[in-house]
Every structure is written in structure tokens, then in C-alpha cells.
Amino acid sequence: MNITVVGVAGRMGQALVRRLCAHPDLRLAAAVARPGSDALGEDAGVLAGAGASGVPVTDDVAAGVAVAELVIDFSTPAASRRVLGECLAAGKRLVIGTTGFTAGDLEAVSEASKHIAIVLAPNMSVGVNLTFKLIEMAARALGDDVDVEVIEAHHRDKVDAPSGTAVRMGEILGQVLGRDLEQDAVYGRQGQVGARARSTIGFSSIRGGDIIGEHTVMFAGIGERIELTHRAQSRDNFVTGALRAALFAVDKDSGLFDMQDVLGLS
Numbered sequence: 001m002n003i004t005v006v007g008v009a010g011r012m013g014q015a016l017v018r019r020l021c022a023h024p025d026l027r028l029a030a031a032v033a034r035p036g037s038d039a040l041g042e043d044a045g046v047l048a049g050a051g052a053s054g055v056p057v058t059d060d061v062a063a064g065v066a067v068a069e070l071v072i073d074f075s076t077p078a079a080s081r082r083v084l085g086e087c088l089a090a091g092k093r094l095v096i097g098t099t100g101f102t103a104g105d106l107e108a109v110s111e112a113s114k115h116i117a118i119v120l121a122p123n124m125s126v127g128v129n130l131t132f133k134l135i136e137m138a139a140r141a142l143g144d145d146v147d148v149e150v151i152e153a154h155h156r157d158k159v160d161a162p163s164g165t166a167v168r169m170g171e172i173l174g175q176v177l178g179r180d181l182e183q184d185a186v187y188g189r190q191g192q193v194g195a196r197a198r199s200t201i202g203f204s205s206i207r208g209g210d211i212i213g214e215h216t217v218m219f220a221g222i223g224e225r226i227e228l229t230h231r232a233q234s235r236d237n238f239v240t241g242a243l244r245a246a247l248f249a250v251d252k253d254s255g256l257f258d259m260q261d262v263l264g265l266s
């Protein structure tokens with residue numbers, strides 16, 4: 001399968017290129033970076049530390065999409081909007097790993113998925129997606145007897161908060177517990193905030209160093225608490241998940257899928 005990677009100068013883009021350069025069945029078709037990026041014109045494999053790939057880094061999204069059977073996008077919401085439009089116009093499958101989308105963006109993704117196959121997952125890790133399932137099971141069993149809090153930690157360069165994965169965990173809690181993040185989410189606390197409302201779904205974000213990604217959901221009851229934690233040790237797990245998503249999507253004509261679908265957990 002010919003795969004175009006968007007965001008190729010970034011941390012995830014480079015990890016993907018390294019894996020694709022060594023993959024027996026998947027091929028790097030094009031490598032797209034930001035217009036004006038220092039990486040433009042460089043060999044994508046060399047840039048990623050994988051040796052020459054023969055694929056130069058370009059900022060031409062339309063040309064990159066044209067030569068792909070499937071596009072994998074780990075970039076920024078603004079870049080992803082453009083990629084979505086090009087994939088829709090060209091009828092190409094798309095795996096979106098980028099986070100930080102607005103509700104309007106997600107609506108556009110959903111609309112586009114009526115015509116093309118899209119896998120959208122704020123966290124492509126197999127372990128995280130299993131943790132999503134465990135959170136759902138725990139929330140079902142514990143119900144309103146416990147207070148639920150989501151705590152996440154990421155590296156100092158992450159620009160959005162809470163992480164897309166933390167938001168997804170909050171959404172799962174909201175769905176199972178019959179709560180609405182619009183009204184019930186509390187993001188950090190400071191000063192005289194008063195006693196905790198029982199319906200609260202709390203979010204705390206830590207930023208520092210080179211933490212790749214840690215998420216804990218705490219179910220705090222009277223006399224005991226349960227904490228479900230996932231820790232990413234490298235970006236390789238996201239790459240593995242993204243390539244599983246690509247292999248899942250390759251025979252789909254349209255539809256919006258997540259990693260629960262990819263992993264058969266839905």
C-alpha cells in the first residue's frame with residue numbers, strides 16, 4: 001500500500017517514516033511538510049534517520065494525496081483541514097492522528113466520511129484503546145458512588161490541553177454516567193472553588209520535560225479508589241496503531257472509524 005505522510009518533519013511524522021522505510025508491505029509514497037519548512041526538498045528517509053528513501057519532502061498536499069492509496073496525517077488542525085479537503089476531492093482514505101479539533105472540524109470529518117473511509121483517533125495506542133474499554137467497564141460498575149477525575153501529563157512542547165485522549169476519556173465517562181462535558185467538566189482548580197459537585201468530571205493537565213503521554217482516570221470513592229493508568233514509553237506504539245488503522249481502512253470505501261473499530265473492541 002502506498003501511504004503519504006503529512007506532518008513529516010514532526011515527531012510522529014518522522015517515527016512513521018522510519019517504520020514505513022523498513023516495512024515489507026507498506027511504502028512511503030509522499031512526504032508532506034509545512035510550507036516554508038526547512039525540511040522541504042530533503043530526502044524524507046534521511047530526515048527521519050532511516051537512510052535514503054528516494055522520497056523528497058514537499059509542501060504540495062494535493063500532489064502528495066494524488067500518489068497515495070491512503071494518507072496518514074499527524075500535523076496541526078489547520079493542516080488537517082486542508083488534507084481532509086484534498087482526500088475528499090481525490091476520494092482517498094485518511095487516517096487522522098492530529099488532535100485539537102473544534103466541534104466544527106469534527107462535523108466536517110463526519111460529513112466527509114460519507115464519501116471516504118476515515119479513521120480518526122486522538123490516541124492510536126493499542127494500550128490506550130484497551131484502557132478506554134476498561135474505563136467504560138469501571139464507570140458502569142461504580143456509577144455515581146465515586147468521583148471521577150482525569151489526569152494527563154505530556155512533554156513541554158505540547159500546545160493543546162487537555163490532551164485529545166483525556167477528552168475522549170471524559171467523553172466515555174460522560175456517556176456511561178449520563179453527564180455532559182459542556183456543563184460538568186472542570187479544567188484545573190485554583191482558589192475558593194467550593195466543594196466538588198458530584199456531577200463533575202475533572203481534568204488536570206501536567207506539562208514538562210519529554211513525557212510522551214500519561215493518562216490516569218481516578219474513580220475516588222469513600223474508603224477506596226481505583227486508578228486506571230496508561231503510560232506511553234515511546235512513540236512506537238502510536239505508529240503501530242496508525243499502521244494497523246491504515247491496514248484496517250484499506251478495504252473500506254467510506255465511513256468514520258476509531259481505534260475501537262480497528263482493534264475489534266467496539
Ligand SMILES: NC(=O)c1ccc[n+]([C@@H]2O[C@H](COP(=O)([O-])OP(=O)(O)OC[C@H]3O[C@@H](n4cnc5c(N)ncnc54)[C@H](OP(=O)(O)O)[C@@H]3O)[C@@H](O)[C@H]2O)c1
Pocket residue numbers: 006007008009010011012013032033034035037038074075076077078079096097098099100121122123124125238
Ligand atoms: N493520535 C495519536 O495517537 C497521536 C500521538 C501523538 C501525537 N498526536 C498528535 O499528532 C499531532 C502531531 O504530533 P507531533 O508530536 O508529531 O507534533 P510535532 O512534532 O509538532 O509535529 C507536527 C508537524 O506538523 C507540521 N505542520 C504544520 N503545518 C503543516 C502543514 N500545513 N503541512 C504539513 N505539515 C505541517 C509541523 O511543521 P513545523 O514544525 O515546520 O511547524 C510539525 O513538523 C499533534 O496534534 C499531536 O497531538 C496524536
